Amino acid sequence: MIDKTLADCKQAVARVFDGATVMCGxxxxxGQPGQLMEALRQQGxxxxxxxxxxxxxxxxxxxGLFSDGRVRKLIASFPAPSAKAFRERYLKGEIELxxxxxxxxxxxxxxxxxxxxxxxTPTGVGTELAAGKETRIIDGREYLFELPLxxxxxxxxxxxxxxxxxxxxxxxxxxxxxxxxTAGKVVIAEVDEIVPAGSLAPESIHTPGIFVDHVVQVxxxxxxxxxxxxxxxx
Amino acid sequence: MMLTREGIAYRIARDLPEGGYVNLGVGIPLLVAxxxxxxxxxxxxxxxxxxGVGPTPARGEEDxxxxxxxxxxxxxxxxxxxxxHTLSFTMIRGGHLTHAILGAIEVxxxxxxxxxxxxxxxxxxxxxxxxxxxxxxNVYVAMSHLTNxxxxxxxxxxxxxxxxxxxxxxxxxxxxxxxxxAGGLVLRExxxxxxxxxxxxxxxxxxxVAADCREIDVPETxxxxxxxx
Numbered sequence: 210m211i212d213k214t215l216a217d218c219k220q221a222v223a224r225v226f227d228g229a230t231v232m233c234g235x236x237x238x239x240g241q242p243g244q245l246m247e248a249l250r251q252q253g254x255x256x257x258x259x260x261x262x263x264x265x266x267x268x269x270x271x272x273g274l275f276s277d278g279r280v281r282k283l284i285a286s287f288p289a290p291s292a293k294a295f296r297e298r299y300l301k302g303e304i305e306l307x308x309x310x311x312x313x314x315x316x317x318x319x320x321x322x323x324x325x326x327x328x329x330t331p332t333g334v335g336t337e338l339a340a341g342k343e344t345r346i347i348d349g350r351e352y353l354f355e356l357p358l359x360x361x362x363x364x365x366x367x368x369x370x371x372x373x374x375x376x377x378x379x380x381x382x383x384x385x386x387x388x389x390x391t392a393g394k395v396v397i398a399e400v401d402e403i404v405p406a407g408s409l410a411p412e413s414i415h416t417p418g419i420f421v422d423h424v425v426q427v428x429x430x431x432x433x434x435x436x437x438x439x440x441x442x443x
Numbered sequence: 444m445m446l447t448r449e450g451i452a453y454r455i456a457r458d459l460p461e462g463g464y465v466n467l468g469v470g471i472p473l474l475v476a477x478x479x480x481x482x483x484x485x486x487x488x489x490x491x492x493x494x495g496v497g498p499t500p501a502r503g504e505e506d507x508x509x510x511x512x513x514x515x516x517x518x519x520x521x522x523x524x525x526x527x528h529t530l531s532f533t534m535i536r537g538g539h540l541t542h543a544i545l546g547a548i549e550v551x552x553x554x555x556x557x558x559x560x561x562x563x564x565x566x567x568x569x570x571x572x573x574x575x576x577x578x579x580x581n582v583y584v585a586m587s588h589l590t591n592x593x594x595x596x597x598x599x600x601x602x603x604x605x606x607x608x609x610x611x612x613x614x615x616x617x618x619x620x621x622x623x624x625a626g627g628l629v630l631r632e633x634x635x636x637x638x639x640x641x642x643x644x645x646x647x648x649x650x651x652v653a654a655d656c657r658e659i660d661v662p663e664t665x666x667x668x669x670x671x672x
Contacts, residue, residue: 236491236492236510236512236528237491237510237515238507238510239491239507239508239509239510240508286568286569286570286571287568287569287570288566288568289568290566295566296565296566299566300565300566306566306567308567308568308569309569310569310570310571310572310573310574311490311528311532311569311570311571311574312528312532312535312536312571312573312574312578313573313574315528315529315531315532316529316532319529330536331536331577331578332536332573332574332577332578332607333573334577334607334608335555335605335607335608336573336604336605336606336607337604337605338569338573368508379508380506380507380508380509380525381489381491381492381493381508381509381510381511381525382508383492383525383526383527383528384491384492384527384528385527385528386527387527387528387529388527388528388529415527429507433507434507
């Protein structure tokens with residue numbers, strides 16, 4: 210019998226090693242794997258490369274990896290002003306930042322997950338983010354060549370999952386989670402609820418279990434739930 | 444007279460057509476949602492995977508799983524759909540949206556513009572700005588005509604880091620509406636109390652005056668003090 214469920218987040222992050230590349234889904238509070246990232250912070254792996262849309266906030270979960278000085282490099286589109294821990298260490302020169310336009314970030318991950326060697330995009334042409342990139346004219350328009358992204362570990366958040374690793378999301382939780390699910394060696398999802406096999410309608414499965422190695426059921430990180438009452442929380 | 448931020452947003456909303464699929468950037472563009480004509484069905488797109496963003500929820504009624512790209516929690520409008528980032532940027536970059544309304548630091552006569560990084564900004568963040576700029580067929584800029592220090596923001600050539608080249612179609616400021624055309628900038632509308640020579644004096648790039656150039660028509664409540672950037 211296939212059973213991809215794990216007992217807790219500690220077990221889920223146990224294999225993350227120093228120097229690993231880690232993807233973290235989520236956009237704003239929606240779809241943040243807060244408990245997995247907090248477990249990773251407590252696990253202690255260092256010298257990480259993190260791929261995420263933003264840089265978290267506060268000193269827990271994703272943001273906590275920055276406040277604890279555990280990240281060597283961030284690949285992101287929008288390290289927001291609220292990402293204070295990242296900003297402090299970046300300004301001290303302790304973290305490298307590879308800034309990637311948001312759509313390019315999504316499609317670099319897609320390329321990584323889909324077995325593609327990269328792609329040409331018009332995004333960024335003529336800007337400082339084009340520096341050092343190959344360009345090509347296709348049908349009279351200039352494009353930049355962008356490379357795929359993959360990760361050793363991918364951390365996702367979904368609403369529900371089953372023992373096969375099938376995942377279902379709610380609201381705007383899909384964001385980067387769906388594409389990141391395809392681009393990791395080890396893919397681990399945090400869900401509100403693990404449901405019995407067969408109870409997710411096949412057409413409501415957004416991430417098929419083929420992409421997912423482990424599923425953990427855990428209540429959401431309390432600091433992400435608190436965000437409900439905070440203004441401008443993205 | 445000059446337009447308030449809300450006045451610029453109101454005037455842009457008048458130009459959006461029924462059936463439009465529109466992305467609104469942070470700042471003045473986000474205010475456009477407050478002034479859409481309820482008689483027109485227009486979908487607001489959010490980069491993180493919503494087509495059909497609804498109003499901001501009342502305090503205490505937020506849904507933790509429903510956020511928009513720039514403004515925290517939101518609701519979903521009639522006919523809304525939800526999707527992931529790759530499909531969202533397929534809509535953006537593939538030219539499927541009708542309009543992107545974006546703020547700007549500078550716009551050049553060529554339609555080049557800068558909006559993602561203030562010169563000297565220590566920690567850069569780009570988000571979806573560059574994708575929207577190259578993808579949307581109608582990129583409209585909403586901004587104050589002058590900087591806080593009184594310098595023109597419509598320039599011959601951008602000095603701030605570019606967001607994209609030759610993509611802006613129309614500029615809405617607190618003083619004027621200016622189209623970016625192949626032959627250069629064309630002054631279409633201006634605020635009452637100003638003349639084309641006065642607008643040109645506040646604009647570094649050369650303006651041609653449209654034959655049918657007229658006054659911006661908005662309710663009196665949108666006349667306000669000079670905008671801050």
